Amino acid sequence: MSVLGKINHFRRGVMRNLTKNIGKSKLDGSIFLVDKNDVKRVLICRPNGRLGNLLLITPLVQEVSEMFPNCKIDLFVKGTLAPIIFENYDHVAKTIHLPKKPFKSLGEYFSVWISLKRQKYDVAINVDQNSSSGRLATQFSNAKYKFYGDLINEEESPKSDYDHIAKYPVYNFRNYLSKLGLKTSNKIIAPLDLKLSTSELLEGKKLLASMTDESKKTICIFTYATGTKCFSENWWEDFYAALKKEYNTYNIIEILPVENVSQIAFQAPTFYSKDIREIGSVIANADLFIGADSGIMHLASAVHTPTVGLFSVSNLKKYEPYDNCSIGIDTNTVLLEDYFKIIDSILNNGKLKYYSKAV
Incomplete structure (x- = not known):
């Protein structure tokens, strides 16, 4: 591993330890969603710019779109691929993307984070429970309900396909919504979808x-x-x-x-x-x-x-x-x-x- 690779590996480890408990103290089930049709704005956080990782969130985007039929979704990502991938997703309103090299674009980097506070969201969702930036973005967002990507009810037996990175965010989100008192889907997880015309x-x-x-x-x-x-x-x-x-x-x-x-x-x-x-x-x-x-x-x-x-x-x-x-x-x-x-x-x-x- 290169010196830069070792530094990044160390940095990610430190950040995970610092952010792993963000949001966990708020999962007490004391608040409830009244009507899923009232959810108008949703933020999905996946600050990663790789093609595969962005495609792998398409099942969750489909799930959110079906669960909240009146919502518009903003995607908090990295890089410029997301607008291309989600071009034909009617529910996706815009992408908020961090620059690929933040230290070379510090002004843009901080303005993106500030923009999270300017828009009010009904729900903010962190896709990957192990993503430090995703947890921070969810915490930093101006949202009423914040889901940090964790499995809420750990006593529940996971599905046989739970380990898949495109599927466990959906299962965890369903689990979170049920804790908020909403009836959730039992459908099989949707496939990845580029939605070609x-x-x-x-x-x-x-x-x-x-x-x-x-x-x-x-x-x-x-x-x-x-x-x-x-x-x-x-x-x-x-x-x-x-x-x-x-x-x-x-x-x-x-x-x-x-x-x-x-x-x-x-x-x-x-x-x-x-x-x-x-x-x-x-x-x-x-x-x-x-x-x-x-x-x-x-x-x-x-x-x-x-x-x-x-x-x-x-x-x-x-x-x-x-x-x-x-x-x-x-x-x-x-x-x-x-x-x-x-x-x-x-x-x-x-x-x-x-x-x-x-x-």
Whole structure:
């Protein structure tokens, strides 16, 4: 770990210890929401700018929108991706975003925090209970009801999928609302959702058609990931060779990262774009996505293409793609031939979409 990495790790540890008890003393159940229809303004705090982490809050945004049908939602985030991701979310009014490098933009940094006090909210929600900045933002907000992301009733048996980072914020929020006297949903947690428009899907179909044989089904691969999550070139070259042999009647294309690199030396037809929604529209028209744990893996899940996530170091139960035949594979324990059994099963079951494939 670099010196800067060690400093950041130490800083995060200190901040967690300082903020872990913020809000806990106020969870006494002495106040109650009278009518969910009276909730007009909601603040959701997830001060993180990574693509994957922002996509992973879309189930909570959907839950809040359904629970409070008359509300408008502000998102307290970091960076500039959130407006792009939540472009088609009718309930999302605006994003309040911290600069990526606060020490280089101190004036902007402090003005963002001050803006939390200027807007009155009915409810403020911290997404991740372990986020120091999220807890502070919730505490600092001008909101009547403040939820800090904790599981209120710890005696309640958690769901079997509780460990997933997109799901436990929803379960915890439901738990909090029930403590306030509201009837909550028992529905399964919503999938990640980029909410692509019909025109975006049609454009994605055209882009995909320009690089493939339209008479064949298409498999997208993404060979990049950050840090230790990235598989070696040798691993990917062996996997790609086996995949190409096993699925010789399929189109296989590689989605390239913003760094414009390939772990298979650009052997497959490639698609490159810096536009997240455009990348999503192409993947949405494919029949399967395969890639390591990354923001693009979560993007594939968010456009409802069956997704095979390859995990070697990340916590699979916490980050695996779910819904629509998606699955996470522990590459440390699963053999290559078993990958193809899993892929066959997904491809044979077809593609169950939440919106129709572009035609």
